[in-house]
Amino acid sequence: MSALDPAATALRLFDAERRLYFFPIRHHSPACALHLRNALRETRPAAVLIEGPADFEPLIAELLAPGVVPPVAMVALPDSVEKAEGTRAGTTYYPICRHSPEFVAIQEAAALGAAIRFIDLPSRHRAMLSGPQDKEGAPLLPMRESVFDRGAYIEALCERAGFRDGLALWDGLFEARARGTDWRRFFTSVGAYCSALRAASEPDELEGDGTLARETMMRACLADAIANTTGPIAVVTGGFHTPALIGGHGETAPIGKTASPASNAWLIRYDFRALDRLNGYGAGLPLPGFYERLWERLTGDADAAGNLAEEMLVGFRAHLSRHEPALVFSFPTLRTMVETARRLAELRGLAEPGRTELFDAVQSAAIKEEIELGSHPLLAAFTHYLQGERLGDLPPGSRLPPLIERARREARANGLSLEDALPKNRELDIYRKPRHRQASRFLHAMRLIAPSFADRLKGPDMVHGFRADMLLESWSYAWSPAVEAALIDRTADADTVADAAAALLLRRLDHLEKEGQCNNAEAALNLLSIAFDAGLGRAADRLAAAVETAARADSDLLRLARALVIGKALESRARRYQSEGHEEAFATLLPSVLDRLVRRITELLPDLIAVDADHVGHAIACLAALAEAMADPDPDFAAQPLRDSLRELLYMQLDPALNGAVIALSTVIGLIDAGEAGRRLVAALAGAFEKPGEAIRTLSGVMALAPHLFINNGNVITAIDTLFGSIDDQGFLLLLPQLRMAFAELSPQETDKVAATVASAHGIGHDDLALLLQAPDAQALSEHLALGERLRDQWLQDGLSAWLEPAA
Template identity: 30%
Template sequence: MDRLDHIQPADAVSLLDVTDMSQLRAIFESRVYNLDQRTVYFPIRHHSPACSHHLLRVIREYKPDLILIEGPESGNSLIPVLTDEKTLPPVSLYYTYEDEYGREACYYPMLRYSPEYVALKEAHRLGIPAQFIDLDYRHVSRRAGSSAEQEQKEISIQDETLLAGSAFISRLCQKTNCRSFDELWEKVFEIGGLEKTTSEFVQDVFMYCTLSRMCYTQERLIASGDLLREAHMARRIKEAEEQYQRVLVITGGFHTYGLVTSTGQEVEQEKEKSTPQVKADSGEAQQQMYPMVYTFAEADRLNGYASGMPYVNFYDQIWDQLVHSAKSPYRVTTLNVISRLMRKLRDREEHVSTSDAIEAYRLIQGLAELRGKQEGGVYELMDAALSSLVKGELTIATDKPLQELQLLLTGDAIGSVAPHAFHIPIVEDFKSRCTAFKLQIRTTGQHKKVLDLYAKPEHRLISQLFQCISYLVPEFAKRQAGPDWIAQRDMNLVRETWEYMYSSRIEARLIENSLYGGTLATAATRKMEEQMQDIPDHHSGDLAQLMLQALLMGLQETALHLYAKVRAALRTDGHFLSLCNSLTILNRIHQHRRLLGLSDDPYLPELVSEAYSNAVDKLQQLSRTHADEHEGIVQGLKLLAMLAESSEERFQNTSFRTHLNELLSDPKLPAQLEGVCIAIASGLGDRRREEIVERARGYIRGGPVQMRQTALFLQGVFTVARDAFLYEDQLLFELNGLIEQLSYDDFIAMVPELRLAFTYFTPMETNLIAERVAKLHHVNSNEMLIPALDEQLLVQYKTQDEALRKEFAAWKLI
C-alpha cells in the first residue's frame, strides 16, 4: 500500500461514517494545499524526517511571507535562541506555571529533523518571520488523577495519542499486517513518501490524520483540548492573513481539518456547556518558559514520551542522508547501523561473525521486498538482527545483540543551547561546576565516579557537589558505595562510589529549584532553611542530622548557623533516644571535623558535651520505655559507656555511673536493659563481675515470667560483655541447667530469643562455646558437628515407637 487511494473507500465509510471520500479530497485541493491561495496548510507528524524533507520543498516553492507553527505562543521570544547557530538539537522549551489549582509543567522538544525546528531554521536562513500560534499548556491542562500522578508524569503538548490510537489506524494496521502505527507510518510515509511528489505526500498525511480524527466525537475533542487549541490557532491565522499575502501554516495533521472547516464559534459554545475539564484563562497564574537541552533517550516515544517517533538516532541518520540528497538513504543507514553494531558486539566479546552481518543485511532487503517497501527500514533491521544475530531461542542470556541494537537506534546525544538572556543562573552554576570537575554531562547513560575522600582534597569537593545536587535533584546521582553518614553505615570505608546521569529532567528540576537561589549552594541553603522550619524545636536529632547534611554538602556557614538551634533543641529535648541520636551525630562530626572543614571550630566540643550531659540526665526514663525502643536504647547506652571510658576530660564525670547504678536498683528495669547496664557497670569497675551471673541466676531460677525473660537479659549482656560467657563457666552452667529443666514447649518458645542472643558471637567464638558445651556433657566436640535429625523424621520414629509399645503391651511383652 503506497497510496491512500489503495484503501477501499467502503472500509473507511463503514468504519468512520464518512459520506464521501471525494469531499475530503476537494477540501484538501481547495483549502489545504493550494499554492495559489493566500494560506497554505502543511499537516505533519511531529518529529518526522519525511515531513521535514517535503516541508523544505514547499517553503522553496511557495515562498511564504510568514510561517505559522503549532507551538506555545509564550515561546515566541525564544525563537532567536532556537535558531542560533550555537543551539544544537535535541533541545526543548520547558514551560511551567502555577495557579490556584497547583503547579504543572510540560516539554516542547525539537530534534534536528522535527518539522517545526526545520521550519524555524529555514525561516531564519531566508529572513522570513516565523511565529508559534498555539495556546500555552495551562489553558488546556487536564488535571485528572491525583497530584502525585501529575508530578511524576512527563507531559508533552505534542501528544499524538488520539492519532496513533484511533480505530481507523487500528483497522489499517490489521489490513496491512503492520504491528504498530509506527511501522505503518514508516512504510507509507517515511520510506514510501520519499518516492511521492510533495502534493501526493501532503494529501496522504492529511487524509490519514483526518480519518483518524473522525473516529472521535465532538465531546471527546473538546475534553482533550484539541478544539479549544484549534479555535485559538484559527484566530491567529486569520490575523496573519490580514497582514501578509502568503502564509504557511504548519500544524499536526490531526488539527488541519479542524483549522480549515471550523469557525471556532461552536467550540466556544460547547466549551461553555461542558464541564470545565478544559480551562480557559481563569485567574492569575505565574508562568515561565525556558530553552533547555534535551536528549535522544527522552525524545524516544518508546521511553514514554507521548509524541513523535521511536528510534530517534536512526531517523537522525536518515535525516543526514536526506539533507545530503543521498540515494537510498535507508539502505545506507541500515548498513551503517549493522557495522556499528558488529563492532560493539565484538568489543564485548559476543560471538558474531562477518557472515552474520552479511546475512542480516541480505534479510533486510528481502523483508523489504516481501513487505512491499522500496527499502528496508528500522523494523526490517530489527527483524533481521533477531534472525541473524540471536542464535537459537531468545532469552536473557542471548538478547545482548538486540539490547545493543536498541541503544544504537535510540542514541545517547544531548543537545546544547546557545548563550542567551533567558539563562537560569542555577543551571549555569551546575554546568560550570560539573565541567570544572570533568563530570560527564554531554552524553546520556550512567557514569561512575570513585572518590578517595581522605587522600585527595579535590575528591572531597566533588563529593560535596554530588551531595548538594542530590539534595536538590535526587535523580542526578546515587551513592553506590562508601560511608553513609546519614544512615551511619559503612563508616570504616574511605572511598565513595557515585553513579550519575544527566538529562533534561535534571535541568528541569534545577529550574524548579531556581526559586531558592541562583547557585547550588544558595538554593540548598534556602531549601534547608525552609526544611528547618518544619522541624519541631525539641527534635534535636533531626536538627543535628540537618547540620551534618549541610557539612556534607560543603555548606559550613549554614552548619554554623544551625549551632544555636541544635543547642536550644538539646535543652528542650526530653527523649533519651533523640538525645543519643544527636550525640552520635555530633560526636561523629567532631571526630571527622577536618574532613568536614571544621578543624578550628571551638563551639563543636561544647555542643558534644551538652548532648552527652543531657542524654545522661534522661537515664532514669529507661524503666518506663516500650520494648520497641530497647534496641535503640542499648546502642545509646553503649555510646555513653564508650565516651565515659574515653580519655577526654569533658566525659570524665560521675553522673553516668551514678545514674547507671540507680537504674540497676530499679526493679522495673526491663531485662534486656538490665543486662546491658550490669555489663557496662562491671566493665567500668563499679560492679562485681559475679553480679552478672547472680542476676542471670535470678531470671533462670525465678518464676515462669522471670524465666522467660532470661534470653532478653542475655541479649543485653552479650551486647557489651561477651567474655562473661566465653571464658567463665558459671554462666554457662546456669544456662545449661535452664535448658535441661525446660519443658519441650517452653524450650521451643524461648529458642528465637536465645538464637538472637547468640548472634552477637563471631563464628570462631561460637565454635569455642560448642567445645565447652561438649566438655560439659562429656562428649567429643566433633559430635557437635553431626547434623541434627530432620524433625519430620523424628516425629515418624516417635509414632512408630509408640505403635510398637502398644503392640508389645497387648501381647504382654513389656
C-alpha cells in the same frame, strides 16, 4: 464538503490562489521533515508559521546559533504567580531534534530569509497546561499526539491493513514513503489521514484538552500573517490541527504582544531518553535513536545505499559486546535476523525494514523460549539501543536559567572544574578546613537536586556512625548536559542550589505525610540529617517540627531508637560547628527533638514485657540501637529517664532472648557491672534445665548486644557447659540450630577462646583441641550425629545391641 472531510482537507492543503500552503505533520517524523524541506525549497515562502508557543519565538535566534546540536528543548518556567498558587507549576518543554519538521522549517525559512512565527498560545496559557500530567512536577508538553495511537478509527485501520498498533500503522503508511519525491502527494495523504482522525474525535474532548482554544489563536495568527505578508505563506502544524485552519472559518482571538525574551523562557540541552515516546513523552515517535539514524540516511549524512537492517543489527551486536556480553548472539543468528527483517519488509510491502520489522526479526531469530510481551532481556536491550543516548549541546556563552548559572558559579567558587564533562575527583578535609566543608555542603545539595553531578566515594558517616573517625571525604563529579537537564527540572522550585535542595527536602516531607508516614520519626529525622549535610538551615525549623510531631505519634520502638542515634550524632556535630552560620539553627532545635524522642521511648519501653518469641527480633534490634545511642557515658541528651525505665525491665518477666538483651544493654550503659551481669545470666541458665532451649535464646540475646559478657565470664561458660552436659544426644541435636545462631555473633578468634575454656574444664589439652579443627562443619556434624542415632535405633530393633558395646 465539510472542512473536516478528508477529501476536503486533501483538496485545500495547497491554495495557489491565496498562495497558502498547509503542511500537516507529525512531530519528530523524519518523513514529514524531509518532504517539508523539499516543499519549502520549491515554494520559497515569504513567511513560515509554525505550531509553537508564541512566547518561545525570541528563542528562534538562539536555536539557529552556530554550535547548537539537537536534541535541545525550549522551556518555560512558572512565573511567580504560578509558584504562589502551586497549580500546574511544572516546567513546559518543547523538544527539538534534527528530524523534527519544526526544526527543518526554521532552518529552511532562515536560509530563504522568510519571516518565522510561532502561532500557538503562550506556553504557560491554561489551555496549554490542560493536558494529562502523570505526576506532580512532571514536564508539561504542549505537543500531544495520543490521538494517533488509539481510538476506534485507528483500531479499524490496523485491523484492515494488518498493523499491530497505531505507531506501526504510521510507520507503514508514511515513514516508509520518506524517499518519495512527490511532497504534494505525501502531505495530501497525511492531511486526509489526520482529517479522519479529527472527524472521529469528540468535540467535548477537544474543548477540555485546550485544542479548540489553541486553534483559535492559530487562526488569528494566520489571518494576521495574510494581512501583513506579501508572498507565499507556509503553515506547519500538527496534522490534527490542519483541518481546523484550512477553511479560515471559526472563532479567532485578538493578537496581543508575544512575550519578549522573557526571563522564564530558555533553550537547554536535551537527550533522546527524555524524547522517547516510550518514556511518556506526549508526541512524536518512539525510539528516537532509530529515527535519527533513518534521518541521516535520508539526508545523505550516512550511507543510504547500505542495508538499514544489517547496519542496525550489526551495531546492536557490537553494543551488546561492550555493555551486555551475556546477551551477545552468534554471527549465524545475526545473519538470520537480517534476512528475516528483509523478508518481513517484502511481505508487508515496504521498501526496507522499519522499527517493527527489526523487533520481529530479533525476537524470531534469537529468542526460542516463550516470553511475555516485551519482557525478554534481549528485547529490553534492543529497545535501549534504538532509543539512543545522544545528548544535545549548546555553544559556550549561551543563556541559561538562573539555577544553572548560579550552580555553575557556585561550583567554580568551591574549586570544582567545569571545563569538560570528564569525571574528576576531589578530596575534602571537612573537619579542619571551613572552605572544604562548604564545598562538601554544595556537593551534598547538588547530589539532591542533580544526582548525576556528584558521587561520594568515601568519607565519614557521622549520622549512622560508619567510619565516623575519617578526616577526609572523597568525591567524584562531572558537569554534563544530564546535570543541566536535572537542574531545569528544579528551576520551578528556586533560583539557587540551596533553595532548590531545601524545596526538594520539604516536598519529600510532604510525601511522607501523603503516604501516611507522618508518624515515622526515623524517616523525618533522616531528612533533617540530609539538610544538615547540605547546609540547609532554612529547612531546619519545619523538619525539626515534623520529627517532634512524628515522635509523639510513633509507636515503633525500633524507628524511635534509630532516630535517637541519628539525632545524637547530629546534635554532637551541630555543637561542634555552632560558630558557623547554618549549624546554629540545628544546634538550637536538636535538644528539643532529642528530648521528645527520649520521652516517647521511655513511655514505650515497659511494653516490651508483652513481646513474644515471634516479635522478639524487632525488640532486640531496638535495644541494640539504644545501646549505640547511650554508649557514651555523657550523651547529648537527658538519658536518666531511659536508664530508669531499663532498670525496671531488669526485674520484669521477659521473653528469654529479650531478657538476655536487656542484661547486655544494662551492662553496656553501666546500669550493672560485669559481675552482676554474669550472676544474672548464670541464674537464668540455671533455671532453664527443664527448657534448655530458653537458655540458648537467653544467650542469643546477650550475643546480639554484648558477646564479650559471655566470652570473658568463665562462670557463664561453665553454666552453659553444665546445661549441655545434662542433655542427651537427641536434645543436643534439637538445640544445635539455635546454638549455631547464637554463636554466629562471635569472630573465629572469640570462638576459639570459648572452645579453649571449655576444653580446659574437661581436661583436654591444646594438642587434642587442634584435632577438632579438622572436624566437619556444624551442619555435617549434625547430619552425622543424626545418622548415628538412626543406626543405633535400627540395631536395637534388630537385636544387635551387642554391637553397641565397646570392645573389651
